[in-house]
Amino acid sequence: MSALFSPFTLRGITLRNRLVVSPMCEYSSQDGFANDWHLVHLGSRAVGGAGLILTEAAAVSPEGRITPDDLGIWKDDHIAGLRRINDFIVAQGCVPGIQLAHAGRKASHQSPWKGSAVVPETEGGWQTVAPSAEPFTSNEPAPLELDKAGLEKVRADFREATRRSLEAGFQVIELHAAHGYLFHEFLSPLSNHRTDEYGGSFENRCRLLLEVTEETRAILPDTLPLLVRISATDWTEGGWNINDSVALAELLKARGVDLLDCSTGGNVPKADIPVGPGYQVPFATRVRQDTGLPTGAVGMITTAEQAEEIINKGQADLVLLARELLRDPYFPLHAAHELGANVKWPVQYERAQPRK
Numbered sequence: 472m473s474a475l476f477s478p479f480t481l482r483g484i485t486l487r488n489r490l491v492v493s494p495m496c497e498y499s500s501q502d503g504f505a506n507d508w509h510l511v512h513l514g515s516r517a518v519g520g521a522g523l524i525l526t527e528a529a530a531v532s533p534e535g536r537i538t539p540d541d542l543g544i545w546k547d548d549h550i551a552g553l554r555r556i557n558d559f560i561v562a563q564g565c566v567p568g569i570q571l572a573h574a575g576r577k578a579s580h581q582s583p584w585k586g587s588a589v590v591p592e593t594e595g596g597w598q599t600v601a602p603s604a605e606p607f608t609s610n611e612p613a614p615l616e617l618d619k620a621g622l623e624k625v626r627a628d629f630r631e632a633t634r635r636s637l638e639a640g641f642q643v644i645e646l647h648a649a650h651g652y653l654f655h656e657f658l659s660p661l662s663n664h665r666t667d668e669y670g671g672s673f674e675n676r677c678r679l680l681l682e683v684t685e686e687t688r689a690i691l692p693d694t695l696p697l698l699v700r701i702s703a704t705d706w707t708e709g710g711w712n713i714n715d716s717v718a719l720a721e722l723l724k725a726r727g728v729d730l731l732d733c734s735t736g737g738n739v740p741k742a743d744i745p746v747g748p749g750y751q752v753p754f755a756t757r758v759r760q761d762t763g764l765p766t767g768a769v770g771m772i773t774t775a776e777q778a779e780e781i782i783n784k785g786q787a788d789l790v791l792l793a794r795e796l797l798r799d800p801y802f803p804l805h806a807a808h809e810l811g812a813n814v815k816w817p818v819q820y821e822r823a824q825p826r827k
Contacts (some may be wrong), residue, residue: 474782475775476812479522479789481729481765483694484642486522486566486789488814489782490803493769493791494570494645494700496527496537498582503530503543505552513556516796517563518817520803523789524560526553528572528647531632532624534597535573535653538582539590544571544632550639557640563817568643570700571632571687573625575653576601576614576662602656602663602670608740622669622679625653629683633690644687645698646680650737654680655702658719659711659738677719681726688727698767699723700732703754706742713757720762731758732767732791749777755787767791775806 476488492513499508513524529544530536536543543549557567579596581588589611590596600621601614617625629646636644648654656662657679663670669678680699688697703716720731733755736744744750751770759766768787772778778790796802807814808825816824 473779473807473810473812475779475790475810476807476814477782481643481696483692484566484696487564488520488522488803488807489789490521490523490778490806491767491789491791492516492521492524492796493793494525494527494647495793495797496541498538498540498584500540500542503533503536503541503545503549505542505549505556509542509552510556510559513567514559514563515800517560517565518820519796519799519801520807520814520816521565521796522803523566523568523643525568525570525643525645525791528570528574528652529632531571531573531628534578534600535575535628536578537574537652538580539595540582544569544635544639545628547635547638550635553639553641561640564815566642567640568645568698569636569639569641570645570647571629571636572647573628573653575599575651575656576605576607576611577651601653602665605662605664607651616665625679626683626686630686630690633687637691637695643696643698644691645700645732646684646687647700648680649700649702649732649734651702651739652737654683655711655738658701658715659705661705661707661710662738673715673718677722680719681722684723684726684728696729697727698730698732699728700734702735702737703733703751703758704735705738706736706744707739710739713754716754717758717761720758720764724762724764728764730765730767730788731755732769733758733787734769747771748773749781752781752786756785759785759787765789769793775802775809778806779810
């Protein structure tokens with residue numbers, strides 16, 4: 472039996488296999504609304520056999536968007552469109568999840584194919600916020616350092632986004648604390664230079680994420696899992712590292728987090744990252760081995776054999792795919808055939824199922 476196609480249970484949710492659609496920004500929304508693009512994009516991956524689908528980063532506030540084109544969940548009007556997509560995903564035997572996010576100082580940029588430059592406020596951009604008034608790059612406007620009222624707004628925005636996520640039918644929630652966005656900015660000493668209770672020591676830099684984690688877990692039913700995505704290292708001397716990630720994993724585990732989604736990087740404009748097949752997998756393995764917390768592996772995982780090995784060797788509990796699922800929405804069905812796993816194809820597609 473294929474390890475990759477064995478079921479996996481988190482709390483009251485059982486995934487039909489270990490393949491997860493990783494959050495991938497589509498930059499295709501207007502005013503945060505999901506539309507037909509998102510239905511087809513996410514729905515086709517459900518038809519394609521994935522076990523869990525995580526939406527792209529869904530902004531918990533307008534100022535938390537990376538771009539004006541981001542998906543959002545900052546108002547009740549967003550719920551209906553997301554519910555429509557989730558109903559379809561569930562009907563395919565797949566589990567719908569959402570990644571809740573705030574971009575921090577990396578907000579108010581153009582979408583990649585529009586140039587990725589900062590969007591000035593005169594052209595519809597907005598004031599960004601961060602733990603410290605330091606921009607991501609020297610040629611960008613400085614963010615506003617969050618004061619107590621600003622921190623409470625962040626917490627409240629995540630609370631309300633969690634409530635809306637449940638109303639929209641999501642069964643898994645992931646907090647985005649990676650890639651140089653707001654929570655990661657607080658975690659890393661490279662971007663957090665505060666002198667209050669949210670800066671300085673490791674415990675202080677973790678405080679905001681832990682507060683939001685506790686509040687999110689309190690809102691979620693006990694039957695639904697909570698995930699957190701982190702950047703396990705900044706790939707930069709003096710920055711966040713794997714030892715910090717292991718220590719954070721212990722704190723998150725104690726607060727009811729069910730799985731740590733282990734990515735890397737994103738908080739420093741120029742980092743020496745040894746990109747290659749499975750280059751981030753060892754971080755997921757280290758966290759899993761040291762803490763016992765289930766982990767997800769992501770990053771240049773492109774073949775069925777590679778994904779199978781990760782699960783079979785106990786390097787991670789889930790495999791998250793991004794670009795490979797853009798190339799092939801039906802990768803799980805094809806991988807199952809390659810690995811000799813017996814999976815059910817959609818009845819509409821059974822005539823095309825390869826035979827052994």
